[in-house]
Amino acid sequence: MDSAKEKTRQETVESATAPTLRERLKALNNVPPVLGMIWEAAPREVFGGVLFRVLVAVLPAAALFVTKYIIDALVARYDHGTAIPHYFWWLVAAEFALACLGMIFSRVADFCETVTADLFTRYIGKRIMEHASRLDLTSYEDPVVYDKMDRARVQGTDRVAMIRAMGQLIQQAITTLTLAVQVAFYAPWILPILFVAVLPAFVGETHFSFLGYSLNFRQTPARREMDYLRIVGGSKDSIKELKLFGLGPFFVNRYTTITDELHAQTVALARRKLIAGTFLTLLGTLGYYGTYAYVIYETVLGRFSIGTLTLLTGAIAGASTNIQAVFSTFSGIADQALFMTDLLEFFAVRPRVFSKPNALRVPRPIRQGFEFRNVSFSYPGHSRVVLGNVSFTLERGERIALVGENGQGKTTIVKLLVRLYDVTAGQILLDGVDLREYELEDLWKEIGVIFQDFVRYEMSAAQNIAMGRIEQAQSEESIRVAAEKSLADQVISRLPKKYGQMLGSRFEGGVDLSGGEWQKIALARAYLRDAQLLILDEPTASLDARSEHEVFQRFAELTEGKMSLLISHRFSTVRMANRILVLENGRIAEQGAHDELLKNRGRYAEMFELQAANYR
Numbered sequence: 001m002d003s004a005k006e007k008t009r010q011e012t013v014e015s016a017t018a019p020t021l022r023e024r025l026k027a028l029n030n031v032p033p034v035l036g037m038i039w040e041a042a043p044r045e046v047f048g049g050v051l052f053r054v055l056v057a058v059l060p061a062a063a064l065f066v067t068k069y070i071i072d073a074l075v076a077r078y079d080h081g082t083a084i085p086h087y088f089w090w091l092v093a094a095e096f097a098l099a100c101l102g103m104i105f106s107r108v109a110d111f112c113e114t115v116t117a118d119l120f121t122r123y124i125g126k127r128i129m130e131h132a133s134r135l136d137l138t139s140y141e142d143p144v145v146y147d148k149m150d151r152a153r154v155q156g157t158d159r160v161a162m163i164r165a166m167g168q169l170i171q172q173a174i175t176t177l178t179l180a181v182q183v184a185f186y187a188p189w190i191l192p193i194l195f196v197a198v199l200p201a202f203v204g205e206t207h208f209s210f211l212g213y214s215l216n217f218r219q220t221p222a223r224r225e226m227d228y229l230r231i232v233g234g235s236k237d238s239i240k241e242l243k244l245f246g247l248g249p250f251f252v253n254r255y256t257t258i259t260d261e262l263h264a265q266t267v268a269l270a271r272r273k274l275i276a277g278t279f280l281t282l283l284g285t286l287g288y289y290g291t292y293a294y295v296i297y298e299t300v301l302g303r304f305s306i307g308t309l310t311l312l313t314g315a316i317a318g319a320s321t322n323i324q325a326v327f328s329t330f331s332g333i334a335d336q337a338l339f340m341t342d343l344l345e346f347f348a349v350r351p352r353v354f355s356k357p358n359a360l361r362v363p364r365p366i367r368q369g370f371e372f373r374n375v376s377f378s379y380p381g382h383s384r385v386v387l388g389n390v391s392f393t394l395e396r397g398e399r400i401a402l403v404g405e406n407g408q409g410k411t412t413i414v415k416l417l418v419r420l421y422d423v424t425a426g427q428i429l430l431d432g433v434d435l436r437e438y439e440l441e442d443l444w445k446e447i448g449v450i451f452q453d454f455v456r457y458e459m460s461a462a463q464n465i466a467m468g469r470i471e472q473a474q475s476e477e478s479i480r481v482a483a484e485k486s487l488a489d490q491v492i493s494r495l496p497k498k499y500g501q502m503l504g505s506r507f508e509g510g511v512d513l514s515g516g517e518w519q520k521i522a523l524a525r526a527y528l529r530d531a532q533l534l535i536l537d538e539p540t541a542s543l544d545a546r547s548e549h550e551v552f553q554r555f556a557e558l559t560e561g562k563m564s565l566l567i568s569h570r571f572s573t574v575r576m577a578n579r580i581l582v583l584e585n586g587r588i589a590e591q592g593a594h595d596e597l598l599k600n601r602g603r604y605a606e607m608f609e610l611q612a613a614n615y616r
């Protein structure tokens with residue numbers, strides 16, 4: 001079993017296609033939008049950063065220029081006994097001032113970039129969260145989108161290096177330019193040689209960072225599995241089974257197998273880079289020393305003064321390191337831009353379920369109710385037909401229940417009703433109008449739903465309830481009322497800090513609740529909502545018999561005159577509905593009130609008998 005799983009994992013690692021060189025160049029298209037985002041996040045800081053980088057950039061050329069005059073003056077004095085010029089000490093002071101300014105400006109530029117990067121990280125983090133919360137369930141279920149989101153999260157938020165690199169690129173380019181002008185002034189043909197000499201190193205650099213990115217890309221699914229193993233292998237939810245089934249070593253082993261493999265891949269690449277990269281850089285050094293030898297030769301022949309020699313050697317060294325730096329910084333930025341591909345693509349993922357322009361407001365009150373008309377549905381990317389041609393109505397003021405065995409599509413019906421997905425065929429109507437015509441957020445405002453897998457917010461009890469209607473600040477009173485309705489008040493009154501009690505065990509001072517207690521808290525959210533349609537998907541699965549009875553007694557009272565949809569496996573609950581729909585094989589097999597269905601002696605009666613028999 002293990003080896004089979006291992007194989008599928010490797011297949012997923014290999015099937016994730018890495019970007020080609022062309023895509024990589026195309027990624028440079030990302031630079032403008034990214035620059036736009038950086039500018040939007042921190043305009044003042046970007047301006048400051050660029051300004052100071054430009055200032056720092058021109059200083060080396062200026063300093064070399066001053067040095068040349070200092071040295072020539074000194075040489076003249078020793079060779080010919082000429083007096084040093086009157087401004088000589090000013091030159092020395094200027095040299096010192098330039099050095100100080102260089103240091104100060106580059107620190108200021110650094111500061112501006114640190115602040116920019118931090119503001120950018122904040123900005124991107126916020127945008128990712130906003131975007132993630134807007135996406136459909138489908139996006140979360142699609143591994144490709146999920147991988148993208150993962151990469152966007154990790155790589156989109158930490159762009160300090162990229163912002164620094166952009167600042168450095170400006171500085172290096174300008175420094176190269178000014179030094180090149182100096183070199184060109186004395187020996188123009190040195191420049192092309194220098195340029196050609198750094199090319200191999202640049203190509204090598206680019207090639208390997210590309211391979212690095214591809215590797216990283218291919219490793220994403222494996223890294224996601226590692227994250228998963230890390231979570232399963234050490235979390236509160238799994239620790240009970242982990243211990244009792246003795247699963248610890250199993251998870252550790254799987255984890256190490258993956259890390260070993262990833263490590264081997266990383267080292268293999270690093271080794272190739274070491275060998276090829278060193279060779280290519282050596283070529284560059286050769287070119288640099290060639291021009292250096294030439295300058296010395298010319299000086300020996302007396303064509304260059306010692307001052308010029310100093311200036312040229314300094315400028316050549318500076319220009320060659322800077323050209324090299326420009327190339328590698330640029331290549332670094334190109335890679336960073338690739339990482340931004342994930343981010344930009346993630347931002348480009350649009351929800352498939354959305355409100356039309358000029359969508360309708362949901363009627364208040366709803367007059368006729370909901371109608372499923374020949375609805376069929378398959379989950380996106382899956383061929384299995386979960387619902388086939390389902391038709392039923394949920395009329396105003398009606399309480400209906402859905403029953404059926406596991407996996408028959410009960411929760412799916414709820415997801416369609418609240419438009420977490422759109423139907424594959426057929427229509428869902430609200431007051432005779434297709435659900436897709438209504439504004440989505442407005443629809444959600446009118447529906448209170450507690451899902452089977454409701455969320456246990458690791459926040460205070462009051463906040464947990466307030467989540468039911470977060471758009472409005474909730475008074476303590478309204479929270480208390482909702483809690484009373486759902487019986488959560490009994491749970492809360494036993495907590496040491498009552499409504500202010502932190503729930504869950506993630507944070508300090510938190511108190512964990514039992515399944516049923518959590519359920520009562522979640523239920524309070526639905527009551528807080530004051531919606532026209534209330535949906536409870538197995539809301540009482542963890543409740544004890546007495547609580548369940550009480551909860552439903554109240555539910556019946558509280559939803560009197562409203563529409564409600566219940567899903568439950570307990571017939572004691574289900575029988576309270578005005579109408580019961582029996583789902584089987586993606587169709588409605590039967591519907592009617594409890595007594596009618598019993599009389600029919602069909603599927604419902606059979607299931608009821610089965611459950612009742614257990615109690616006799």
Ligand SMILES: Nc1ncnc2c1ncn2[C@@H]1O[C@H](COP(=O)(O)OP(=O)(O)OP(=O)(O)O)[C@@H](O)[C@H]1O
Pocket residue numbers: 141379382386404405406407408409410411412413452
């Ligand atoms: N996100 C999903 N992607 C693909 N298939 C899904 C998804 N969610 C559910 N299904 C499939 O749809 C079918 C119906 O699922 P649904 O959750 O509606 O069942 P249910 O009637 O609520 O079952 P239960 O009583 O266990 O809650 C299941 O067979 C399941 O495999």
Ligand SMILES: [Mg+2]
Pocket residue numbers: 410411412452537
């Ligand atoms: Mg379900």
